[in-house]
Amino acid sequence: MKIISYDDLQQAEMVLSFGKQKLTVSVFMIDGLLIDTGPVKMKAKLIPLFEQWDITKVILTHHHEDHTGLAYWLQENTEFPIYIHESGIKDCENRTKLSFYRKVFWGDREPFQPIELNDTITTDNYNWDVIHTPGHAHDHVALFNQEKGWMFRGDLYIQPTPKSLFAFESVPEIITSLKKILTYDFETYICSHAGVKVRGRQAIEKKLDYLEGVQQEVQSLNNQGMTSHAIRKKLFPKSHPMHYLSFFENSPKHIVNSILK
Template sequence: MIEVSTVEDVVCVKGGQSLQVYLFLVDGMLVDTCSQNMQQDLIPFYQSSTIESVVLTHSHEDHVGTAAWLEKNKNVPIYIHPTSIEFCSKPITYHMYRQIYWGIREPFAAEPLPDSIHSNHYVWKIIETPGHADDHVVLLNEETGQLFSGDLFLTPKPKVIMSHESVPKIMDSIRSVLTYDFQSMFCCHAGHVPDGKRLLHMKLDYLENVCGEILHLHQQGYSISEIKNQLFPKDLPIISVSEGQFDSEHIVRSVVTEMG
């Protein structure tokens, strides 16, 4: 079942079971669409809501899962990073654990995100923030100081990342976002984060410290596996569940490969 709440004129819709995920509706603009296996629970919310546009922070299935339904039934424009338009228009299969957690999204037609986008009363700056995904963006309302952060934040002290992610790029993206004036952050997995800028600073500090430790151990001749065992000795359940697609070792590898 979904839970609906309103904070700072933003409607926050939370779903998911073991892994929670959010979508947000603000000023007629829907930010992300959750996962396909939440669709039946979301349909009544969609039917009762005024939605005039949809903006997707990136193309992962827990963010675009009900975009096809919205395209067919709400007839609204759907925007995503230009590089993902073709990808979203085609069927795709996922690892079994991703199918279990999120379902399989259907193909949908999207339009390229411009540099800024208008909701009913506001202008939202689109900031490219690669690292978690090459097509990742965040949305900033410079008038209200609100940031829709997609998966840029997630947690201030990440212990695992996916195999395709890049810690150095994530840090660069956070640095870019921190040059702007905002406070309140809406994260697609943490929900509303009222002191968002402080917590993004905290995540950047944590990653910079981790990078320093990784590079120090790498210069001493330790292997990626050995560094992982020293810095991240605990094997979290997501590592085995995802068959290694999520792993602490990917943090180490991305730092050594890109910064070593």
């Protein structure tokens, strides 16, 4: 685990691996606010860090286990509140039912009881707008730091030109959410997997342009009579080890299928 400082932001970056596959995820702390808790697989390193940081409240960007894995521990061992979007509360109250590869990478997440997020939240020095931005997850939120002009966005970005999506993701919803956050005045974008991007607005605009282009191409090919399978083979012919490791829960077909729904 690597600790990175950016202004008054603390980032704990973790790399987890299974065979040759590696995944990176980060948690952030700023002005007493912990953003996400990281996966339970990193418990031995994260708990001492949480005990060291002066945390006063926690916001979870969404319910996925790499972002909420240690929320149960924080709830059992501290008294500060843990917030999530209202649509993610039931997901957190229930035990996870994860596919094999997700258990391997992140570990199971124990149930916990979060509190519903409001539209705004304050810390000692900052005001935060809470922006519902589904697409990667139904309860996904972005956090806009008004004073700094920073946008924290969980898993909305990750990479600029994705060639594959998870079965639970939606290209049209991601496009809508990208457009929504671009209505805010930010330059620095902070991603749970890609880290701090100083030219963040340009990165978001690039991803939006890419996804809109993919959406138009998929729709055009479908209007020409091509099946979703044929469109996938034409636009995304290459395979990736993650497709097989996830038993195709992660696959290019989910890009095409989400557009043609």
